[in-house]
Amino acid sequence: MSKPRVAYAGMTHLGLCSAVAAASKGFSVLGFDPDRDHVQRLSAGKLHVSEEGLDTLLRDNRSRIAFGCDPAELAACDLIYVAPDVPTDDSGRSDLAPLDALLDLVQTHARTDATVVVLSQVPPGYTRAHRKDGRILHYQVETLIFGRAVERATMPERIIVGCPDETGPLPAALRTFLEAFACPVLPMRLESAEFTKISINCQLASNITLANVLAELCTKIGGDWAEVAPALKLDRRIGMYAYLTPGLGIGGGNIERDLATVLKLSAEHGTHAEPIRAIAEDSAFRKDWVLRTLRDELKGIARPRLGVLGLAYKESTSSVKNSPALALIAQVREWPVQAYDPLVSVSVVDHPEISAAASALEAVRDTDAVAIMTPWPEFRSLAAREIAAEMRGRLVLDPYRLLAPVAARAAGLDYRTLGVA
Known part of the structure; x- marks a missing residue:
């Protein structure tokens, strides 16, 4: 098919960086947000997000991206990502109400043949529970890293897609769009994709925590962790990109949210999750x-x-x-x-x-x-x-x-x- 017209709904950090990245791949993009004042600032080039390279990428691709606040404009789009940042409280609990409202708005105004994709981070079961009859709804794992958002949005190492039927083909508009990123695409059931994001963050949290625990012990026995970490990164079972630098626990909100989600799900289903609880407690201690x-x-x-x-x-x-x-x-x-x-x-x-x-x-x-x-x-x-x-x-x-x-x-x-x- 010809290139689909793509929209990103929710011009917060995730949605804005993703929309500009899509435009850089040659797609015509609508950056939609119901906040008129916010849209006017974006249209004037006044970005509320500070990310290396974002200003330049937007300027270079300005002819392919438009910002709008009228939901009727969504009807002209073949592929719509719902991508607002999901806020969390100090305990890692997500406030999903703004996402709920925006997703409902998008599904109400999108064409019935358009593909809608939830890009915001959600708990397992969210996407399936929010499907509407006659609508095509998928989930995609977001890869945003604060400070590296442009790099991650334009050059993902892989794309993970949750599908209502993982055995069938991806919708044509979504497949055509994802092919532009020239990386592996991993389709799977909706709940698996939602849980993959959580699992990634839990693995990162365990690496961060282990590095902190071992680095602290290293100081007590007269060693230097800066000498130990390079040796670990040369072990293929750990890897050169592993989080092995000690620091002040886990920050940013996203990993904490997933630790909290695993603890909540574990309590609901009667599984053992004390290692995850220990990671959260260790993070608080390091801070x-x-x-x-x-x-x-x-x-x-x-x-x-x-x-x-x-x-x-x-x-x-x-x-x-x-x-x-x-x-x-x-x-x-x-x-x-x-x-x-x-x-x-x-x-x-x-x-x-x-x-x-x-x-x-x-x-x-x-x-x-x-x-x-x-x-x-x-x-x-x-x-x-x-x-x-x-x-x-x-x-x-x-x-x-x-x-x-x-x-x-x-x-x-x-x-x-x-x-x-």
């Missing part, structure tokens, strides 16, 4: 490593001044969902805090004595301790001697080992990191 160390080392100072480098939950994104930095700052409300992040404003922080710094060195000036809470690349270029010259105290906590430990200690800093004594 408090900085706080525990600060409390121990600064207990002799009445009102220590803290410098925080990084507010985003990870580098290359402005997302602060489950950010270790925000969790830390919330627990030291009695301390003055000065913070710097390349993308995130301190306006997102609830703290009575927080001040915004214009640079990393300004954030560490006259502080008793510094915590590097997000592994932004620019922090790797900081010179330990310059940090030492600006600080009042000596304590620097660098969980992601952005500074060179030897240089930091040579500069007179009381330098702490994960994975090495």
